[in-house]
Amino acid sequence: MLAGRPLKLWKIASLMLMLGGAFSAQSQERVSLKFPAGQPDPQIAAALKNVSPATIESNLGKLVGFGTRLTLSAQDPEAIAAGQGIGAAREWIKSEFERYSRECGGCLEVRVDSFTEQPADRIPQATQISNVYAILQGTDPERAKSIVLVTGHYDSRNSDTFDSKGAAPGANDDASGTVVSLECARVLSKLKFPGTIIFLTVAGEEQGLNGSQHFAKMAKQQGWNIEAVLNNDIVGGNRSPEQDTGVVRVFSEGVPAAATEQQLRMIRNLGGESDSPSRELARYVGEVSRTYGTQVNPLLVFRLDRYLRGGDHYSFNQQGFAAVRFTEYREDYNHQHQNVRTENGIEYGDLTKFVNYEYIARVAQLNAATLASLAAAPAPPANVRLLTKNLENDSTLTWDASPEAAGYEVVWRDTSSPVWDHSQAAGKVSRATMKYSKDNVIFAVRALDAEGHRSLPVVPSPER
Ligand SMILES: [Zn+2]
Secondary structure, eight states, rough: TTTTTHHHHHHHHHHHHHHHHTHHHHHHHHHHSOOOOOOHHHHHHHHHHHHHHHHHHHHHHHHTTSSSSOSSSOOOOOHHHOOOSSSHHHHHHHHHHHHHHHHHTOOOOEEEEEEEEEEEBBSOEEEEEEEEEEEOOOSTTTGGGGGEEEEEEEEOSOOOOOOSSSOOOOOIIHHHHHHHHHHHHHHHHTOOSSSSSEEEEOHHHHHEEEHHHHHHHHHTTTTTOOHHHEEEEOOOOOOOOOOOOOEEEEOOOOSOOTTHHHHHHHHHHOOOOOHHHHHHHHHHHHHHHHTTTSSSSEEESSSSSTOOOOOHHHHHHHHOOOOEEEEEEEOOOOGGSSEEEEEETTTEEEEEGGGOOHHHHHHHHHHHHHHHHHHHOOOOOOOOOOOOSSSSSSSEEEEHHHHHOSSEEEEETOOOOOOOEEEEEEOOOOOOEEESSSTTTEEEEEOOOTTTOOOBBBOEEEEE
C-alpha cells in the first residue's frame, strides 16, 4: 500500500495541473459554453464605458504624489497642508468621494472609520488608522439592507516597514486598487440600484491588515449584511514582457475561515470544499465577465491568496463574509515593497511608469460590472434545502420565495467541474425537482428579477 501512495499523489497532482489549465482565460469560455450567458443590462453597460484610463492615471499620480502613504507616516495638519504622508492621502480620497457625491446630487454618504491601533509587531507606537468610504444607498427599503463592497488599500511601504519618511510610491501596491474603488464610485454613483454599494479604501494593510480587520469586525458587530467583497490589491498590470494584460487573477478561499465545527463536518461529508460563498462569488465574477464581454478575463484561482501570502479580503472572510482578491496576472517583485533605486542596471521601486492605466481601467470595469449586477439583482434565495428524507434518484430543492424575485434558476455542475456548467429556469416557485442525482452533481439556486439580473447562487443544506 505504501508503495502505491506516491503514484496516487502524483496522479492527483497531475489532475490538478490539468484542472488548473482548464481555468485559463483562453479555455474558460469553452468550459462554460453550456451555461447561457446573461443579457447585459444596457444601463450598466453604458456606465462601464465611462470608466476612464485618463482619470485613473490622474488619480493614481495624485496618490503617488503624497511621497509616502506608510500607515506610520505623518498625518498632522502641517503634513496634510504640505501634501505629504498618509494623512494627506486620506483627506484627498475623502474629498474625491465628496466631489462625486456633489455630482450626483448628494447620492453618496462619505464616512471615515478612524481608530487607534495599539503598538504591535509592525506598529511601534499607538497609531491612528483611518478607512475612508462612500455609501451608495440602495433604493429598495428591504434590498438596501444588503451590501456589496469594493476595496483597495491606500497605504504603501518601501523596503523598510518602519520607514515613515522615505519615498514609498506604491503605484501598483496599492494605489491601483484604491483608484479602482474611486473609479467604481465615480461611474456607478450616476446610477440607482435596489441594493447598497460601499466603495472602501483602507489603511494599515502593510502593517498587518489593521484597517480591513477593524472595518470587517465593525460590520459584523453592527449586523451589516455584506453579500460580497471585491478586494483589489496589485491590479496595476506591471509592464513586463511576461505580463498577460487580458487576465486578472481572482483568488477565493475554499473552506471558509469562519466555518464552525458543525459546518466543517458538513463540508467534509458532502464534498463542499469548493462551494464557499467566496468561491460562488468568484464564479459570479466569471459570468459577469462573459455577460459584459469585459476586456480582462478573470483567471479563477481556487486558493485564498497567492502562495503563503495574504490580503484584506481575508479580514472579511474571518468575519464570515464572501470576499475575493483581484491581482494582476504576473507580479514583479522588483516593483513592490522596494526602495526606489537602481542597482546593477535594475530599477527597483513601485513607480507609476511600470503600471498600465488601460489595464487598471479594464479591471475597474470588471469590478463595476460585478458590483452593479449584484446590487441590481434580487436577494439570493433564503433557506435553500435539498430533500433527503427518501432515497431517490431525482433531486428536489426547496427555498423561501421572496416577493422581489420574478423567478428562480437551478444551476448545477459535475463535482469535478470548476464552474456552473448547467442551468434551468424554475419559474416563480419555491420548489424544483431535477432529473439528476444529488450523489453525482452539485446544485445551487439563485433568484432573478424581471430584467434577468441574477443573484449569487446558494448551495442547499440537506433537509432530513
Ligand atoms: Zn498590497
